[in-house]
Structure formats: structure tokens, C-alpha cells
Amino acid sequence: MSANQDDANLLEVRGLTKTFGTLTACDHVDLTVAKGEIHALLGENGAGKSTLVKMLFGTLEPNSGEIFWNGQAVTITNPGFAKKLGIGMVFQHFSLFEALTAAENIALSLDDGSPISTIAAKARALSYSYGLPLDPQSLVGDLSVGERQRIEIIRCLLQTPQLIILDEPTSVLTPQEADKLFETLERLRSEGKSILYISHRLEEVKRICDRATVLRHGKVVGHCNPRKETAASLARMMVGNDVQAVVRAPAQGIETAQPLLEIRALSRKPATPFSIPLRNINLTVRAGEVIGIAGVAGNGQGEFFESVSGEVSQQDAASVRIRGKDAGGLSITGRRLMGAAFVPEERLGHGAAPRMKLSENLLLSRHATDGKVFVGAGGMVKSDAIYAAAQRIIKAMDVRKSAPDPEAAALSGGNLQKFIVGRELDRRPSVMVVNQPTWGVDAGAAAHIRQTLIELARSGSAVLVISQDLDELFEISDAIAVMHNGELSKPLPIAEATFEKIGLLMGGAEPGHAEHALETS
Amino acid sequence: MMRLELVKRPQRSMLFSALSPFIAFVLTIIAGAILFALLGVNPLKAFQIYFLEPVSQVWQLHELAIKAAPLILIGVGLSVCYRANIWNIGAEGQFILGGIVGSSIPVLFPQFEGPLVLPLMLLFGMVGGAAYAAIPALLKARFNTNEILTSLMLVYVAQLFLDWLVRGPWRDPKGFNFPQTIQFNDSAILPELMPASGRANWGFVFALVAAVLVWILMSRMLKGFEVRVLGSSPRAGRFAGFGINRMVFFAFMLSGALAGLAGISEVSGAIGQLQPVISPGYGFAAIIVAFLGRLNPLGIVAAGLVLALTYLGGEAVQSAVGISDKVARVFQGMLLFFVLGCDTLIHYRIRLIGLAAPTLESAPKLEEAR
Numbered sequence: 028m029s030a031n032q033d034d035a036n037l038l039e040v041r042g043l044t045k046t047f048g049t050l051t052a053c054d055h056v057d058l059t060v061a062k063g064e065i066h067a068l069l070g071e072n073g074a075g076k077s078t079l080v081k082m083l084f085g086t087l088e089p090n091s092g093e094i095f096w097n098g099q100a101v102t103i104t105n106p107g108f109a110k111k112l113g114i115g116m117v118f119q120h121f122s123l124f125e126a127l128t129a130a131e132n133i134a135l136s137l138d139d140g141s142p143i144s145t146i147a148a149k150a151r152a153l154s155y156s157y158g159l160p161l162d163p164q165s166l167v168g169d170l171s172v173g174e175r176q177r178i179e180i181i182r183c184l185l186q187t188p189q190l191i192i193l194d195e196p197t198s199v200l201t202p203q204e205a206d207k208l209f210e211t212l213e214r215l216r217s218e219g220k221s222i223l224y225i226s227h228r229l230e231e232v233k234r235i236c237d238r239a240t241v242l243r244h245g246k247v248v249g250h251c252n253p254r255k256e257t258a259a260s261l262a263r264m265m266v267g268n269d270v271q272a273v274v275r276a277p278a279q280g281i282e283t284a285q286p287l288l289e290i291r292a293l294s295r296k297p298a299t300p301f302s303i304p305l306r307n308i309n310l311t312v313r314a315g316e317v318i319g320i321a322g323v324a325g326n327g328q329g330e331f332f333e334s335v336s337g338e339v340s341q342q343d344a345a346s347v348r349i350r351g352k353d354a355g356g357l358s359i360t361g362r363r364l365m366g367a368a369f370v371p372e373e374r375l376g377h378g379a380a381p382r383m384k385l386s387e388n389l390l391l392s393r394h395a396t397d398g399k400v401f402v403g404a405g406g407m408v409k410s411d412a413i414y415a416a417a418q419r420i421i422k423a424m425d426v427r428k429s430a431p432d433p434e435a436a437a438l439s440g441g442n443l444q445k446f447i448v449g450r451e452l453d454r455r456p457s458v459m460v461v462n463q464p465t466w467g468v469d470a471g472a473a474a475h476i477r478q479t480l481i482e483l484a485r486s487g488s489a490v491l492v493i494s495q496d497l498d499e500l501f502e503i504s505d506a507i508a509v510m511h512n513g514e515l516s517k518p519l520p521i522a523e524a525t526f527e528k529i530g531l532l533m534g535g536a537e538p539g540h541a542e543h544a545l546e547t548s
Numbered sequence: 549m550m551r552l553e554l555v556k557r558p559q560r561s562m563l564f565s566a567l568s569p570f571i572a573f574v575l576t577i578i579a580g581a582i583l584f585a586l587l588g589v590n591p592l593k594a595f596q597i598y599f600l601e602p603v604s605q606v607w608q609l610h611e612l613a614i615k616a617a618p619l620i621l622i623g624v625g626l627s628v629c630y631r632a633n634i635w636n637i638g639a640e641g642q643f644i645l646g647g648i649v650g651s652s653i654p655v656l657f658p659q660f661e662g663p664l665v666l667p668l669m670l671l672f673g674m675v676g677g678a679a680y681a682a683i684p685a686l687l688k689a690r691f692n693t694n695e696i697l698t699s700l701m702l703v704y705v706a707q708l709f710l711d712w713l714v715r716g717p718w719r720d721p722k723g724f725n726f727p728q729t730i731q732f733n734d735s736a737i738l739p740e741l742m743p744a745s746g747r748a749n750w751g752f753v754f755a756l757v758a759a760v761l762v763w764i765l766m767s768r769m770l771k772g773f774e775v776r777v778l779g780s781s782p783r784a785g786r787f788a789g790f791g792i793n794r795m796v797f798f799a800f801m802l803s804g805a806l807a808g809l810a811g812i813s814e815v816s817g818a819i820g821q822l823q824p825v826i827s828p829g830y831g832f833a834a835i836i837v838a839f840l841g842r843l844n845p846l847g848i849v850a851a852g853l854v855l856a857l858t859y860l861g862g863e864a865v866q867s868a869v870g871i872s873d874k875v876a877r878v879f880q881g882m883l884l885f886f887v888l889g890c891d892t893l894i895h896y897r898i899r900l901i902g903l904a905a906p907t908l909e910s911a912p913k914l915e916e917a918r
Contacts, residue, residue: 336787338786338787358789359786359787359788359789360789363789369787371787373783376781376783376784377781377783377784377787378784378787379784380776380777380780380781380784380785381780381781382780382781383776383777383780387773390770390773391777391784391787391788392787392788394770394773394788394789395789402770405769406769406770406771407768407769407770408768408769408770408773410768
């Protein structure tokens, strides 16, 4: 290797491979990151991006392959060693203690033993100099997700890394917060630091990244300059073929249609000290329409879903009404019997029991609504009828699987999600509430799921979709409401909605949140 | 310096899952042989006395059935609890309460005779066990207390309550101050199955019927599905609309009722009166039975017979070679230890990790070692 290349490449990875059992998560991956560049790692969920960076950060051990740091072969055995080398990482899921202050959280990750006050002063200075204002004395539990991410970034910068790995950093940010982050990243690049930027959002990769490495099924399928590619050509590299566009006919005569799901002055006290209270939520979903609920993660969407589904029932029976009847006091089973169907965010362990077969998972949500078909006299389960119904759903939703009736955990995320959505669609529900319908689902399956939700609405059902993915909501919704800090905005008809307007609402630019609005504008 | 780490295996081996109880049994035999050798007894001879002689004659098979019946009845009930991820450790107490409540009929109404007596006693026994099991269930559902502690502590309460009863209010007035109740009248005695060949009573039939019924419940019925869902993924169970608190009561009271039935069957069948101690630890040994039987009611029948043999073998080695019959407890403990150990190693593998960061040279060797 020549001296020249040593200067240019901060990190070089050759033939890195990691297998989990029979699954090869990373298959002979090559990657080079030059000094002073923002390098994108592109790929769908499950393509092996996270596995790759975990090996770079020392939390996973590769099965084979080499890593060169400044031209030197290194074995990164643990995150402490990675930090010493000069690799910093900002995880997608934060590791912060909510009951501690920002400064205390930062102090925990530094092992130099300097007093908190020094760390707080350093953190404050650094945060302002990078345009990420942060009050080190504030409690993490009181901070928004965007602010928590700042703590993670500051914590990483305090260790003066040469390479910063960011895992899907904008998935928890409003468009305006993301803009600020990009400014910071460009500033870091101008100081000669390198950034490995993991994302599946093509527009932002085109905007800020100098080079991109595209992963598909654990293999590198290409290196490119994202600025010279189109979003469509990048998507093709990621997915492997063209993705079918979702077709949405405009809804007709919605204003006069019958309201099927009504939420009236729904409030809920926080269940734990750090969960979000729901404050006076009002929403009507009429037959034939899809209403989307946007919002940054952790603003009460999970609590809202639990309340609407009946996993947590309400004191006030009129706060949730299904097909014109009060349902607030009913359990999830009672609400299903009124014609509602629900798909939760978490697939394994919430929407499906991981170690149970698909047919058993069909019974999970339909033992009461289809009691006559699936359960016989004396509570005996009719396995044959359930198996047949499961096969019908598998066929209708094109669920790909390795065995006739595999365990839920054996399916890929996208295929399991297709089954879970199909399980509810199979009932022809008149009200469908879905939380993150395509989270972690590959593009082809996502398009299929979105299309079926639109078709369900057009056939006369009311569909409510909670999602963090704005592109998705704009693709399928007739109107979008925004959830922020436990409050829900009025739905904006899709014709009037823009990314900017929704983004401002996500940042809290509603009357009563003036202080947040100022901060983000 | 090295440390041990358990690493989750990506896949469970189906073969070893099925073989695990047998491997555990073989390991117990090996460890037992070492134990006997250290005690100065020829292991082969000891094993012959321990495992073969107690089942070499027909009347001895009856004794085996007498010992196995309560173990199977209790173990089957406990398997439902453990499948639901609810940890009832107090079956011994529920067994005793079942014995006490069921015995209240012949003790308090010795003149009451006829074909109704026995069914009523059995029913009372089940109600007594279920009601006693409802206490830790209530504490868990209402106050979120740890059911392992409360159910275990209630065992000692039950043992002392029985002790007080037979020394105090229920003592036989004509019994020369022995701490025991009156002998039950004939209609309060659980009949023997085949009096011509041995003592085994209907308790063993109850155990087999309970095992089959619970097997149907768990594998074929919606309620069993509910148990399995709530036990394996409680959040999915809540999504399905199954109530966790209802399940706590169901599992505790079902296992309590079966333990209570075992208790009254033992008292009215094998003993014929109440005395300070009515169980040689069946309620605890049944925990081993439940796991050795892989929480499957039909497997529990086989496991119950194995554990019953450890009791008989313990008595046999005591009389034949003069080793304490506490050796039975040692065998039961080793069996549980090896069963749980095998199960753990099916799900995890052990990895040795050097605390010093491996150098470049040692890293590839670690790879090969695995």
C-alpha cells in the first residue's frame, strides 16, 4: 500500500463477513472511507448495514475479513478500543438514562474521571460551537427525541473522533431538525473528520453524501457518487428491481360519509414517569378515507394506539366510538367484535408470538371475532379451519416462507408484516388502525401493504395509519394529522399538506407550543 | 484471567431437546455412582438395590404407583403454571390444605357414611387446594408480589397449621395423645384398585386421567392456547385480549386443585387419617417431575414414575446397605440440576473469554477453537 493511499483512506474494510447461524448478514463486504468525506451506507432494512457498523465499533466480532485503520491492520474487539482508535458512534436507539441530566449521561461514557462541572462546561461550549444548543443540566426525560440525539452527538464529539458513525439519524427528527443536523455534519467534514452515514432515505443521501456504498442482502452491490445518481437509480440498486408505485384514486364524497371511528376528548395520564400523557385528542375517520398520523417517535403514538385499540380501556366510554357506538369502556376483544381491527408497531412479541406457528398467530387476534369458525364446542380449537384460513391469507398477501406453517420468528420482517396485515384484512374490518405499517419492511412488500390499505378504505372502511415515515403518509393518506407531545393537530387535507407544514407541526408549531416553534425555526 | 460467558445458540437442536431428560438421567447415574463409591459402597450393587429391586415384584409396582400418583397429579398442574410463566412453588402447601379440607368430613362427621362421602371429600380437597393457591394469586394480581416467595412461605404456614390441628382440636380423643386424628370410616377410604395384588389405589387413575385432560386442554383448547401465548409473549397475549390477571388465578387455582386432590387422595388412600406429616416433599419433588417431563402432561407421567422410584430406592438402600434415605433427596436434586443444565446448554453454548484483549495472533485461534 502506498503512502498516498494511507493519507486518503481513514478506514478500509476488506472481505468482512459475519454469519448468524445459517444467515450471512455481511458477505465479504468491502468499504473505504476517505478522510474528510461523508460516506453513505445505503440499503434496505435487513441489508446488513447495522451488522457492518457494529463490527466496526467492536460490538460484534467478524467471522472473517480485515479492517485497516490509517493503513494499519486492526482487530476491534470492543467499543472501548474503537473509541481509542478514534471511532465514535451515534446509535439509532439512544442509550441514555432518562432520570439523569445530560451532563451526567455524558460523564458516564467518558472514563477520564473529570468533574461533572467541567464536562458540562465543555459540552455546552461544544454544543453551541456546532449549532446544536444543549443545556447540560436538563433532565433527559424532559427532552425531545431530537434533543436527546444532540446529547449522543455531543458525547461522541467530546471524544474527538476522526470517524463518526451515524445510524439512521434522521428517522427521529422533523425535517427542520434534520436540516440543522446536516449543517453540523458539513461543518465536521470541513474540519477534516469523516462520517459514515447510514440511511435508506435517498434524498438526504443525495444531498449531503460524497460517496455511497450500497448493500443488498449482506453484499456490496455498488459504490457510487450519489450526487450523480437519481433517487430512482439509487432505489434500484438498493432493492434490485423497480418498485411498483402506489396508486391512490382521490376519495369521493368523504365529507358526507358515515364516521366509523370517532375519538372525542381522549386524555390519558402517563402510565410511567417517562411516558407521554394524551391530551384532549379529537379525530374522526369516515368510511372510505385514510387518515395519517405523523409525528416524531415517542410523542404519544404508542399510548394513543393502546387507547384506541382497547389494550388500555378508558374511563369515559364516549371517548372512543366505533361505528357510532361508544367503545371506550370495552377491551380490545370488545372493540374487535364491533368491527375494528388493529396492527401494532412491534411485530414480534406484540402483533405475533415469535415461537408460535402462523396458524396459531392467526388465532391470536381472531379467536373471538371468528369464534364460530375457529373454536368449536367446549373451547376446542379447530386446527384444520385455522390452517386453511392461514394458507388463504398467505396466498392473498404473497407471504414468502420456508415451510407450510412456520414459526412467526422464522419469517423476514416484511413477510411477517404482510401476514399480520393480511390477518386483519381477511376479516374485512370496517375500522382498521395500523401503527407503523411498513417499519423495517422492504420496498416491494411496503408498496403491497400500502396499496391494500388504500383499497380497504376505498371499499368503504375507515383506515387510520400512524407512521413516522412522511413519504409513506403522503403516499396513502387523504388527510394528515400530527401528534406532538401527546396532542393531535387538526387533520390537514392532503391537497393542502406539504412537508414543510407537517414538519413544523411535528416540531410543535401549534398554538400553545410557541416556544418550541421559535426554537426550530 | 478467563471468564465464562453463555452465548445464545442461533438454533436449538431438536434431537438434543428430546434427548435432554435421558442425558440428564445418565449424568445423574454417573454422579450417583461416584457418590456411592465415596460412601464405600459398590456402585453396581447399590444401583441394583436402588433402581431394580424396588420394582422386581408386583406388590412393589403397586407401591411405585402410590408414590407416583401425587407426583403426577401435582406435576401436571404445575406444568400449566410454568407454561404460563407463573411460578407456583407452593404445591406442597396446597397438597396439605387439600388433605386437611377433604379430611374435615370424616374427622368432624364420623357418623356420616355412604357413597356420597368420598366424592364430597375429593371435591373438598380440590376446593381447599385451589383456595389456598388463590392467596398468592390474589397477592400477585392485586399487589404484584413475587409469587415464588409468597407461595413458598405459605407452605410452612400449611405445615404448621396441620401440625397444630392434629395435636390440638382434631386430635383423636382415644388415641393415647398421639398427634393424629381418628381413623377414617370405611366409606371415607379411597378403594384399592386390585386388592389381590397390592395396595395401589384410585389416586393413580386420577393422575392418569388428569394428565390426559390437561394434555387436551393445553394442546387442543383455546384456554391452553391462552396459557401458552401469555407465557411465551405476554404483550402479544394482551393484544389478543387475554387477561394476565385472570390467567394468574386460573393457573394457580388449577394447579392448587390438582395438588389438593393429590393431598386428599394420599390421606384417604395411603394413610387413612391425618398426622403431622402427610407428604415426604411431594409438592417440591413435583417441580422436578414437571421439568423432567418437559412440561408436557404425558411426559410428566413418565417422569413421575422415575421420581417415585428415587423415593423407593432411597428406602431400599437404607434398609439394605445402611445409607441414609436422604440419598433420595440428593438424587432428586442432582436430577433437577442436570435437567436444567442440559436445557440451558441446548439454548446456550459456553464460551471462554480472556479478559486481556486478544492480540492479532490469538484472534484467529479463537475462531478455530469454536
